[in-house]
Amino acid sequence: MTAPDHDRLARAALTHIVEPGDEHAGRALRRHGAARFLELLREEDGGVRDREAPSDPSEAEPFPGTGAGRVEGWRRRARTAAPERDLELVTRLGGRFLVPGDTEWPRQLDDLEDARPIGLWVRGPADLRGWALRSVAVVGARACTPYGAHTAATLAAGLAERGWVVVSGAAFGIDGAAHRGALGSGGATVAVLACGVDVAYPRGHAALIRRITEQGLVIGELPPGAHPTRSRFILRNRVIAALTRGTVVVEAQYRSGSLVTARAAASLGRHTMGIPGPVTSGLSAGVHELLRGEATLVTDAAEIVELVGSIGQLAPPRRGPVLPRDLLAPATARVLEALPGHDPAPLTAIAARAGTHPDHTLAKLYELHSLGFVERRKDDWQLTNRRTEASNARHGGT
Amino acid sequence: MTAPDHDRLARAALTHIVEPGDEHAGRALRRHGAARFLELLREEDGGVRDREAPSDPSEAEPFPGTGAGRVEGWRRRARTAAPERDLELVTRLGGRFLVPGDTEWPRQLDDLEDARPIGLWVRGPADLRGWALRSVAVVGARACTPYGAHTAATLAAGLAERGWVVVSGAAFGIDGAAHRGALGSGGATVAVLACGVDVAYPRGHAALIRRITEQGLVIGELPPGAHPTRSRFILRNRVIAALTRGTVVVEAQYRSGSLVTARAAASLGRHTMGIPGPVTSGLSAGVHELLRGEATLVTDAAEIVELVGSIGQLAPPRRGPVLPRDLLAPATARVLEALPGHDPAPLTAIAARAGTHPDHTLAKLYELHSLGFVERRKDDWQLTNRRTEASNARHGGT
Numbered sequence: 011m012t013a014p015d016h017d018r019l020a021r022a023a024l025t026h027i028v029e030p031g032d033e034h035a036g037r038a039l040r041r042h043g044a045a046r047f048l049e050l051l052r053e054e055d056g057g058v059r060d061r062e063a064p065s066d067p068s069e070a071e072p073f074p075g076t077g078a079g080r081v082e083g084w085r086r087r088a089r090t091a092a093p094e095r096d097l098e099l100v101t102r103l104g105g106r107f108l109v110p111g112d113t114e115w116p117r118q119l120d121d122l123e124d125a126r127p128i129g130l131w132v133r134g135p136a137d138l139r140g141w142a143l144r145s146v147a148v149v150g151a152r153a154c155t156p157y158g159a160h161t162a163a164t165l166a167a168g169l170a171e172r173g174w175v176v177v178s179g180a181a182f183g184i185d186g187a188a189h190r191g192a193l194g195s196g197g198a199t200v201a202v203l204a205c206g207v208d209v210a211y212p213r214g215h216a217a218l219i220r221r222i223t224e225q226g227l228v229i230g231e232l233p234p235g236a237h238p239t240r241s242r243f244i245l246r247n248r249v250i251a252a253l254t255r256g257t258v259v260v261e262a263q264y265r266s267g268s269l270v271t272a273r274a275a276a277s278l279g280r281h282t283m284g285i286p287g288p289v290t291s292g293l294s295a296g297v298h299e300l301l302r303g304e305a306t307l308v309t310d311a312a313e314i315v316e317l318v319g320s321i322g323q324l325a326p327p328r329r330g331p332v333l334p335r336d337l338l339a340p341a342t343a344r345v346l347e348a349l350p351g352h353d354p355a356p357l358t359a360i361a362a363r364a365g366t367h368p369d370h371t372l373a374k375l376y377e378l379h380s381l382g383f384v385e386r387r388k389d390d391w392q393l394t395n396r397r398t399e400a401s402n403a404r405h406g407g408t
Numbered sequence: 409m410t411a412p413d414h415d416r417l418a419r420a421a422l423t424h425i426v427e428p429g430d431e432h433a434g435r436a437l438r439r440h441g442a443a444r445f446l447e448l449l450r451e452e453d454g455g456v457r458d459r460e461a462p463s464d465p466s467e468a469e470p471f472p473g474t475g476a477g478r479v480e481g482w483r484r485r486a487r488t489a490a491p492e493r494d495l496e497l498v499t500r501l502g503g504r505f506l507v508p509g510d511t512e513w514p515r516q517l518d519d520l521e522d523a524r525p526i527g528l529w530v531r532g533p534a535d536l537r538g539w540a541l542r543s544v545a546v547v548g549a550r551a552c553t554p555y556g557a558h559t560a561a562t563l564a565a566g567l568a569e570r571g572w573v574v575v576s577g578a579a580f581g582i583d584g585a586a587h588r589g590a591l592g593s594g595g596a597t598v599a600v601l602a603c604g605v606d607v608a609y610p611r612g613h614a615a616l617i618r619r620i621t622e623q624g625l626v627i628g629e630l631p632p633g634a635h636p637t638r639s640r641f642i643l644r645n646r647v648i649a650a651l652t653r654g655t656v657v658v659e660a661q662y663r664s665g666s667l668v669t670a671r672a673a674a675s676l677g678r679h680t681m682g683i684p685g686p687v688t689s690g691l692s693a694g695v696h697e698l699l700r701g702e703a704t705l706v707t708d709a710a711e712i713v714e715l716v717g718s719i720g721q722l723a724p725p726r727r728g729p730v731l732p733r734d735l736l737a738p739a740t741a742r743v744l745e746a747l748p749g750h751d752p753a754p755l756t757a758i759a760a761r762a763g764t765h766p767d768h769t770l771a772k773l774y775e776l777h778s779l780g781f782v783e784r785r786k787d788d789w790q791l792t793n794r795r796t797e798a799s800n801a802r803h804g805g806t
Contacts, residue, residue: 288559290555298705309687
């Protein structure tokens, strides 16, 4: 299923026009739809031409409650929007632009209501929706301590080994350690950027971000070429919080951005977790504050999975897949068929049998995992245990 | 008020006969009273002489539900009990033997029900009941890290500066650091021993324990000369938990004795708190386990006081004293009168005006603090702010 192209094009333009998380724009989008919203911004006289006798009464005042300055900013940026060029550029980079309604759209973002991203620019071989279903955010301070970096990397590796996707913000410090920990254990990771997906920020992480576009997913709300700002960093955090089943804060000072992510996660009903540290460390003070409030103290990946793993309606591996095999995309089905009947197999063997690149095979394996078809056992993958399934069905009732 | 001497003498004997926390003995004590319980143990034929026609039917079977082996052990130790000698020895050391009913008896120990101490051997100048009302236990591992020792000492100093009494077990590691932190900031501390109050255990803490007998309180359930055993250490912990308003665990491995204290505190309705540490430290693993359950994460003395300070019915300083001045013991009243009318004064000045030794003056000041008459301000003491009292009365209602 793909959304109509005029909606996609309008939304691509709007990611250039509207700052992330602008709820005024969210309301306008809900009221007018993306194409008409864009049209209203592009009309010469500001969409109030027919104020005396409007054809549609709702357009007499198209943006009620939205200040003139904000609308003026939208109009100004509407003049420089070039969505066809942006879409083409991202396609050339092997990427895509997702909009609500797409099969790959992660529906948990709808919890953000009017602050929901207008669309998501995506690079990488995996299915974002499938990955997000079994993902955990690992976030924290840029200027972290060696203890924090070590802990973030260890947690991320442990999560990856248990088949969970590690989501973070590609920043220095905890974020980078988390991405590297996941990649380093042959796992899945998603970087949510506060800039265009073609912009390597921070520059010192250019190689890391490139690696994630090849083996994981790099996503963002901002169009190609857009640069991060302070407010974009902060608003990016709500996407990390909404996309994942829980957020783990590893190190954070008082009033740090990671606490914003954690509180956003809590307010969205996601699990909020914190890694304790020495009370003598200012970099743990923010985490401890969180742990004295809404967050749960966790000390390792097993405890995190125990908490976020109760995914009930989604696709718990114990209950087996929720989607019939014949609804899988052909490339995904091919990877599933490449798994041996009973025994676990390493990624390279599965990739060879499926005839796909290992990075793509891994992407599909995590997707199949989130759908309950396969499980990760240390470095190997195997089909979900049918006996467990059968035994659950036997005990499960109706 | 003093309990009748024959009860005190019998209880002194029973501390030699019965192991701490023996609920069978607690039941017998409740049923027969201390003097008759002791008599029953001393009777040649085991108190069942008149089984055919008992004078009191309850004495046909004096210890129902208690195994013969346990009773035999009591009888055997009853033969060697020498309570007069023990009481004389402790008096010579400047100590005393408290029993339920004494004014100085800390009534919160009654929460232990049949495991309540039979009596308490006490050395030191302070009033145990008054001190216990505003006390916090700081406990943890013997083989602690420098981080743990530093944190325990800092917490204890902070508690002492806020007028709180630090209770611990005089062991190496966290316990010692806590006692020293309190003493080092001119504060009050209580050591609860698992041996006689004349026995310096561990030997390496002989000087510390001596200092506490001079400036604080050294207490225990066991008679003079008794040595600690593994089970005595464990059972001592219930006294620490029951005596205090809350227990803070600083460092503890899985299955450590400090966790026993913390869980005892929780089951008695006391506040249970833990100091987090690195997840990479095995010495914080037990604390983290506790924090994932019943305990509250705390990072400094202010947070501890915030939690345990809501002492409502007891004597919150904001509401002012609950006891009329003329009910104070003469020595305590003399120290209260030695405080200047408005300004804070240092301990030495107050001691000089009261004409008492500084150690004794400090003991009385903490007692007056727990009764709401005085407050500690850093290193000085002052009368409780009458304006606060008046303003609370104005807002307080009825």
